[in-house]
Amino acid sequence: MMSLLLIGSGVVAGGLGALVGVGGGVVLVPLLVLGFGVPMVEAVPVSLLCVVASSCGAAAAYVEQGLSDVRLAMVLEVATVAGAIGGGAIAGLVAPWALALTFGVFALYVSVQMMRASSIPEPAPDPTGAPQNVALGMGGSFIAGGLSALLGVGGGPIKVPLMRYVMNVPFRRASATSNLMIGVTGAASVLTYALAGYLRLELAAPLVVGVLAGAMLGARVMQRVSIPILKRVLAMVLLAVAGQMLWKGGVALWPVH
Amino acid sequence: MAGPLEAGREPGRALVEGPAGARAGSATSDAGEHVIGRVLRSAAVSSGALFLLSVVLTSLPGAGAWERELFLLRAAAASLLVVAPVVRLIVAGTFLALHREWRYAAAALGILVMLAISVGLGYAH
Numbered sequence: 001m002m003s004l005l006l007i008g009s010g011v012v013a014g015g016l017g018a019l020v021g022v023g024g025g026v027v028l029v030p031l032l033v034l035g036f037g038v039p040m041v042e043a044v045p046v047s048l049l050c051v052v053a054s055s056c057g058a059a060a061a062y063v064e065q066g067l068s069d070v071r072l073a074m075v076l077e078v079a080t081v082a083g084a085i086g087g088g089a090i091a092g093l094v095a096p097w098a099l100a101l102t103f104g105v106f107a108l109y110v111s112v113q114m115m116r117a118s119s120i121p122e123p124a125p126d127p128t129g130a131p132q133n134v135a136l137g138m139g140g141s142f143i144a145g146g147l148s149a150l151l152g153v154g155g156g157p158i159k160v161p162l163m164r165y166v167m168n169v170p171f172r173r174a175s176a177t178s179n180l181m182i183g184v185t186g187a188a189s190v191l192t193y194a195l196a197g198y199l200r201l202e203l204a205a206p207l208v209v210g211v212l213a214g215a216m217l218g219a220r221v222m223q224r225v226s227i228p229i230l231k232r233v234l235a236m237v238l239l240a241v242a243g244q245m246l247w248k249g250g251v252a253l254w255p256v257h
Numbered sequence: 258m259a260g261p262l263e264a265g266r267e268p269g270r271a272l273v274e275g276p277a278g279a280r281a282g283s284a285t286s287d288a289g290e291h292v293i294g295r296v297l298r299s300a301a302v303s304s305g306a307l308f309l310l311s312v313v314l315t316s317l318p319g320a321g322a323w324e325r326e327l328f329l330l331r332a333a334a335a336s337l338l339v340v341a342p343v344v345r346l347i348v349a350g351t352f353l354a355l356h357r358e359w360r361y362a363a364a365a366l367g368i369l370v371m372l373a374i375s376v377g378l379g380y381a382h
Contacts, residue, residue, distance in 0.1 A: 003312055052338050056301040059345075064294035070349055074364045077346075081371040088378065183297075183342035188372045190339050195376075201331035202315070205308045208338070212305040 003206040006036075010210020013050060017211070018058035018218025019225065020234040021178030022156035023051035023186065024211060026241050038203065045193035046204045048186050050211045055183030057215030058222075062176035065223075069177045072131055072169070077181055079138040080155055083145025084185060091150055097252035099150055104245030110161050111238035118231035122171065131167040140166060148185065151248070156182050157241050160234060171227050175234075289352030293345050300341030307334035343369070 009031055013024030025047040032043035062068040131137065144158040156178045163174035193199050222230075311330045314320055320327065350365025 003316065007312075049335060049338065052342065053301065053304070056297045056304075056338060056341050060294045060297035060301060063290050063297065066290065070290065070293065071353075071358075071361055074349065074353075074361050074368070077368050078364050078371075081368055081375065085371060085375050085378070088375065180345075184346060184368065184372065187339045187342045188376050190335075191376050194335070194339075199335070201328065201335055202311075204335065205311045205315075205331055208308045208334070209305055209312060212301050216301070 006203075006206035007210035007213075009035075010050065010207040010212075011214035011217070012210075013207075014054045014057065014211035014214025014216075015218040016214075016233065016237065017051070017054035017156075018179060018215040019175070019222050020156075020230055020237060021160045021175035021182070022234070022237050023179075023182045024054050024214075025051045026157065026237055026244070028207070030240075030244065032203075041198060042200050042203065045190060045199045046207060048190045048193065049199065049204050050207050051186040052183050052190060053208045053211045054215040055179055055181075055186060057212045058219040059176070059180040059183060061216070061219035062179055065176075067173055067176040067223075068180040069131070069169070069173060070180065072163075072167075073177050073180045075134065076137060076141040076159065076163075076177075077184055079141035080145035080148070080159075080181065080185060081188075083142035083147075084149040084188075085145075086142070087146030087149030090146075094150065096150065097249045099147070099249075100245045100252070101249035103147060103151060104242045104249060107157065107238050107242035107245060111235045111242055114161065114231050114238065115235040118228045118235065122227055131163070131169050133166050133168075137162060137167040145185070151245065155185060157234075157238055161238075171230060172222065175222070175230065289349065289356075292348050292352070296344050296348055297341055300337045300344075304334045304337040304341075307331070307337070343372070 009028070013027045013031075016022070016027060017024030028047040028050055029040070029043050032038040032046065033040055038046070059068055063070065140162040141155070141159060144155045144162070147158065148155050159181065160171075160174050160178045163169040163177065164171050167174075169177070190199065307330055311327050311334065314323065314327060314330075346365050346368055350362050350369075353365065354362035
């Protein structure tokens with residue numbers, strides 16, 4: 001019964017991750033901690049393995065459909081990984097609660113803006129299909145990588161809006177490209193946790209089965225889902241991220257005794 | 258603001274299309290995307306099958322006697338998943354290098370080096 005519940009949770013997380021390019025970790029971590037009583041230190045690596053699974057399952061289809069921009073992913077991955085190393089290097093110098101609160105407010109703002117913009121028609125992309133403001137996009141990806149290392153938020157919820165609204169990448173392409181990118185950084189993080197002995201494979205097994213099924217299904221239906229609905233789904237995911245960050249920052253600021 | 262990605266692109270041509278918009282290498286480009294897609298799909302399906310097998314075996318009576326085998330099965334499944342994105346980077350970098358897109362091939366190599374550093378330092382989270 002427990003395995004079936006985990007598989008079902010994985011299907012939802014994998015489908016969501018494939019649709020909006022966020023990997024599904026934002027759903028899985030609170031679900032594992034609050035719903036299944038898994039300690040945070042074990043929930044995070046399992047969730048990261050699920051992000052890699054979601055990326056592999058969905059990106060395979062997106063790359064073959066020509067929806068993921070492999071070249072753009074490569075450029076943004078350089079900045080993201082550099083940001084993650086930088087974030088890890090300064091981890092001891094910044095107050096995590098302040099970062100969490102700041103990012104929580106930012107995610108809340110982006111979520112509200114995205115919800116409001118969901119009914120507005122998409123502006124026409126550049127006729128050449130070229131991403132705009134690449135330097136700004138790389139800067140944003142560097143920050144996303146740093147935040148990922150410092151707060152464990154993952155890059156997807158930041159990079160999809162970044163590609164859409166800063167680089168003028170069409171929404172579906174941004175989501176598909178994000179799906180491709182999150183696998184690389186997720187795999188490095190999983191390896192780090194696994195080497196430290198934190199990855200519980202018996203817990204991951206049913207979740208990954210569900211996530212892979214959900215991601216493959218999500219990749220098949222993504223082209224048929226309207227962009228306003230995809231934007232609303234991403235706005236809800238960002239709202240969940242904002243809630244987690246504000247909670248994280250608030251608890252650290254006013255610890256419960 | 259112009260960036261390094263603007264020259265010679267068209268929508269839907271994700272991997273490479275040759276310097277300054279040349280289309281001569283589109284077959285290489287398609288082959289690259291095809292190989293990347295196959296790498297990711299093979300890893301996803303194989304890993305999913307191994308994890309599913311481990312879930313089924315765990316639910317059988319007397320599964321406790323196979324703890325070591327189950328662990329190895331799950332470890333193999335997880336390894337397939339973790340290795341797939343890295344192989345994807347290597348494949349993309351190789352196809353870009355074959356296409357003389359040195360900047361992107363160097364980017365792929367740079368990412369691999371930085372990932373190795375980040376894992377080594379324990380910074381990847």
